[in-house]
Amino acid sequence: MELYQISILITAIGILVAIVAYFWGTSRTENFISKATSDSRNTLLWRDFWIGIILVAFAIIFPAFGAGKYILGQVILFFIWAAVVTQWNLVFGFAGIFTLGHMAVFAVGGYITAMTGLYLGWSLWAALPVGALATVIFSFLMGATIIRLRGPYIAVMTLAIAIAMQKLIVSDVECFITKDLICYNFTGGAKGLFGYGGFGFKEWLGFKGRIYGEYYLALLLLILSTLFALYVIYSPLGSTFRSIRDNEICASSRGVNRVKYQLIVFTLSGIFTGLAGGVFAGLQTTIGPNILSLSLLLFLLSMIVVGGRGTNWGPLIGAAALMLADTVLRDLNELRVAGLSLIILLVMLFLPNGIVGLIGGIFNWRPKNNPANNEGQQNLKQILRSNRTQFFKKGNWIKSFGDEK
Numbered sequence: 001m002e003l004y005q006i007s008i009l010i011t012a013i014g015i016l017v018a019i020v021a022y023f024w025g026t027s028r029t030e031n032f033i034s035k036a037t038s039d040s041r042n043t044l045l046w047r048d049f050w051i052g053i054i055l056v057a058f059a060i061i062f063p064a065f066g067a068g069k070y071i072l073g074q075v076i077l078f079f080i081w082a083a084v085v086t087q088w089n090l091v092f093g094f095a096g097i098f099t100l101g102h103m104a105v106f107a108v109g110g111y112i113t114a115m116t117g118l119y120l121g122w123s124l125w126a127a128l129p130v131g132a133l134a135t136v137i138f139s140f141l142m143g144a145t146i147i148r149l150r151g152p153y154i155a156v157m158t159l160a161i162a163i164a165m166q167k168l169i170v171s172d173v174e175c176f177i178t179k180d181l182i183c184y185n186f187t188g189g190a191k192g193l194f195g196y197g198g199f200g201f202k203e204w205l206g207f208k209g210r211i212y213g214e215y216y217l218a219l220l221l222l223i224l225s226t227l228f229a230l231y232v233i234y235s236p237l238g239s240t241f242r243s244i245r246d247n248e249i250c251a252s253s254r255g256v257n258r259v260k261y262q263l264i265v266f267t268l269s270g271i272f273t274g275l276a277g278g279v280f281a282g283l284q285t286t287i288g289p290n291i292l293s294l295s296l297l298l299f300l301l302s303m304i305v306v307g308g309r310g311t312n313w314g315p316l317i318g319a320a321a322l323m324l325a326d327t328v329l330r331d332l333n334e335l336r337v338a339g340l341s342l343i344i345l346l347v348m349l350f351l352p353n354g355i356v357g358l359i360g361g362i363f364n365w366r367p368k369n370n371p372a373n374n375e376g377q378q379n380l381k382q383i384l385r386s387n388r389t390q391f392f393k394k395g396n397w398i399k400s401f402g403d404e405k
Helices: 004-025 038-065 069-094 102-119 124-146 152-170 201-234 236-246 248-253 260-286 294-307 314-328 334-350 354-363 371-375 379-392
Strands: 175-179 182-185
Touching: 038 201, 069 102, 069 201, 069 236, 069 260, 069 294, 069 314, 102 124, 102 152, 102 260, 102 294, 124 152, 124 260, 201 236, 201 260, 236 248, 236 260, 248 260, 294 314, 294 334, 294 354, 314 334, 314 354
Parallel strands: none
Antiparallel strands: 175 182
């Protein structure tokens, strides 16, 4: 696919998103779940349902547009990263836990899946649930370790866990098993694990058809991850998570146990994060310590911030925006990182509520029964000026990344 075709495709996606947004919207969940009536709540549920239907339909027919192997590979990677940040957003955006250890959770799922396939000889289809179960256990243990901390202390502790895990993997140089005259370290060391096979799409669909099997597997992962996230968001658990994030003292006065419920969301988010790690390991046919790199962690965290932290569709939009930008800028070499950094910086400065916050402000997307709907519309210049002013107020830059406490 040529650059002009990519540009046309990006434009088409933009038009599609604009149409969906105009009719159904994607406003911040915390602005309406606690205030909206049951009627408006049902309206929001149906709105998200139709948004999902349209996006899934477009994703299903996307390969028919003649996208090449490289573009499909990038879309597959987008599906995986979007599934990860959707679960990360449950913890960071809705529960208010500023964690930087989510890629460690992802790594556990990937490594356990790969090890089960390599050392036990299991099919990766059978190894996926094992990896997910191990990830849930790991998420619970990590959550129990750090959940009594607050704000930046949680960020520092979870980042330290991820860095320590990466160092342990890299320092593994002992031969654990010899297979086909190849000596494997237990964790694969700096080279990573390989030779554990794949999902069998090449055998089922042939060499040319393999990419389509991988594409729809990654799409299924994203669909299930998004459905799970939306279920949690609209459930009583989701309301509890937001109450703790927005006003912990008030939530505690109503008998809500912060530690208990934040540990629950930390553990639940590990299910599909672990599955995403296992799918990543199976599709890449190798997994190494580079998935724990700081650059990748910040790239995925930026997807949440750019799209809109604490919004239903923000992580998905942020992942799409940054993956598209990364694809378009791929030929700029050294300027590629600088270009991505500039995009992220501009969004953080002028759109602290992310792309979803900007679009929601332009169209004034609020439920009709929401009292906040009386504020009236703002034009684009007013939105940008207001967001910029709020961002530079004392303490707001801290709140955009975690609690001040």
